[in-house]
């Protein structure tokens with residue numbers, strides 16, 4: 001079986017005789033995986049993502065059940081897995097077949113197919129969890145602006161789409177002004193350059209945002225928090241621009257502003273199923289088809305370099321059979 005295997009931190013290659021992962025109740029015929037920022041760090045050996053060797057990479061997986069040793073799934077079921085150790089401590093989705101823990105998998109949500117599920121992937125589920133976190137913290141579409149940073153990327157594009165469809169006024173922050181038509185087609189009502197949000201500013205600035213989805217981190221997150229209106233919140237899920245933040249307590253103690261941490265690493269099966277059901281219902285599937293491209297596994301290295309350089313638009317679905 002062909003798969004992309006990390007034999008060590010620095011030895012990552014396509015093997016034609018790779019083995020299924022040793023642990024898991026479900027054997028899958030894999031149809032698609034996807035490319036996330038984290039995948040690219042693992043493929044290029046630039047991040048310490050993989051926690052045991054050898055491991056097949058790919059943090060997303062979508063396919064059809066070949067066999068299952070528990071009652072949960074049966075042969076022919078279409079299932080999806082994101083994060084949850086895939087491609088890190090467990091075998092991932094960059095393989096023609098894979099053995100996966102039943103706990104990692106959920107049934108494909110009604111309305112999606114395997115390709116569209118991977119167009120969503122970890123990035124899309126993260127965007128959904130960000131929106132759900134903001135809503136739990138009181139965000140409603142009341143005409144005020146909601147910011148999305150890294151908007152032309154995977155998490156950002158899907159966050160823009162979800163928020164715009166739910167009736168929010170979305171301001172998309174991007175470092176690629178040429179992506180304005182694309183971002184408007186996803187529903188953004190205004191575009192700002194990423195430099196506006198990444199320059200050093202004070203810890204308390206004029207109130208602008210009712211809420212925000214931040215995939216960039218660093219000074220961008222600091223500025224978003226400083227500009228968030230009373231009782232607003234910022235869902236922080238990424239670090240495409242930097243991991244460190246330095247701020248002061250003023251937005252928290254004077255404006256009741258919250259930073260909501262969002263991790264897609266190990267949410268419960270119940271919350272994954274809820275997120276997928278909402279994605280299937282709330283996403284414009286025709287637009288989702290437009291914002292994803294399907295690429296062969298054989299191109300994974302150059303695709304990884306592209307995403308790390310901030311050049312990828314929307315989502316990349318990986319066809320593991322080509």
Ligand SMILES: NC(=O)c1ccc[n+]([C@@H]2O[C@H](COP(=O)([O-])OP(=O)(O)OC[C@H]3O[C@@H](n4cnc5c(N)ncnc54)[C@H](OP(=O)(O)O)[C@@H]3O)[C@@H](O)[C@H]2O)c1
Pocket residue numbers: 035036037038122123126149150151152153154155156173174175176194215216236237238239240241262263264265307308309310311312314
């Ligand atoms: N918390 C979680 O569980 C979780 C899950 C998935 C992803 N993430 C994180 O979320 C982030 C986005 O992931 P993704 O898969 O959407 O990646 P992506 O497709 O590469 O999107 C990242 C976007 O960030 C912007 N960007 C890139 N470099 C930047 C820089 N130096 N400064 C400011 N902006 C920059 C670019 O958007 P523009 O060109 O529009 O500016 C880029 O398209 C990553 O940090 C990833 O690790 C976290």
